[in-house]
Amino acid sequence: MSTSNTGAAIACATHPNVETYLRCAQCGKPICPRCLVMTPVGAKCAVCAKARLLPTFVLSPLNVIVAFFVTLFVAVGLGLIGSIVLRIVPLLLIAFPFGVGIVLAEAISRSVNRKRHLYLQILAGAGVVLSYLVLGFGEFFFHGPLELLQSGMLVPLALNVVMGTIISPFTLIFVAIGVWIAVYRVR
Numbered sequence: 001m002s003t004s005n006t007g008a009a010i011a012c013a014t015h016p017n018v019e020t021y022l023r024c025a026q027c028g029k030p031i032c033p034r035c036l037v038m039t040p041v042g043a044k045c046a047v048c049a050k051a052r053l054l055p056t057f058v059l060s061p062l063n064v065i066v067a068f069f070v071t072l073f074v075a076v077g078l079g080l081i082g083s084i085v086l087r088i089v090p091l092l093l094i095a096f097p098f099g100v101g102i103v104l105a106e107a108i109s110r111s112v113n114r115k116r117h118l119y120l121q122i123l124a125g126a127g128v129v130l131s132y133l134v135l136g137f138g139e140f141f142f143h144g145p146l147e148l149l150q151s152g153m154l155v156p157l158a159l160n161v162v163m164g165t166i167i168s169p170f171t172l173i174f175v176a177i178g179v180w181i182a183v184y185r186v187r
């Protein structure tokens with residue numbers, strides 16, 4: 001706790017009739033238990049606590065756009081890479097959502113300067129699902145029989161493959177854990 005103890009009781013800056021030993025960890029203003037705000041770096045006055053919280057929890061319109069496109073590119077990119085690697089390492093199917101969750105959360109978090117917001121958590125969760133869909137499609141397109149791809153049945157076949165991948169309860173559990181990892185890590 002970086003709050004300094006002054007030794008002698010002083011009047012709170014906000015509540016002059018309340019004596020206190022505490023000072024704001026940032027500006028040194030006397031604070032009392034009624035007005036102090038606990039922060040990760042110690043007790044602060046309301047003004048300093050707010051000044052620290054606001055930039056971290058408010059997203060600018062640019063943040064919103066950047067985070068969206070970062071999610072889109074990373075999710076699609078990982079899905080495509082994953083669908084190629086999947087043939088070499090079939091077990092990847094299980095580890096994939098976890099890896100995507102970690103990488104995606106890190107990418108989103110960095111793109112907005114480590115800000116935290118519900119919007120980012122939703123993006124991260126949706127990104128894992130999107131990535132898994134791309135993985136399913138990619139697997140199909142890269143490895144599906146060429147005659148089938150040219151037969152005009154492309155869309156129904158692709159849907160069939162993706163639904164088969166996504167609807168499986170086994171897969172759903174891993175995707176759900178991947179979503180949870182992503183959401184947890186951007187929080």
Ligand SMILES: [Zn+2]
Pocket residue numbers: 024025026027028029044045046047048049
């Ligand atoms: Zn202060």
Ligand SMILES: [Zn+2]
Pocket residue numbers: 012013014015018031032033034035036
């Ligand atoms: Zn006070």
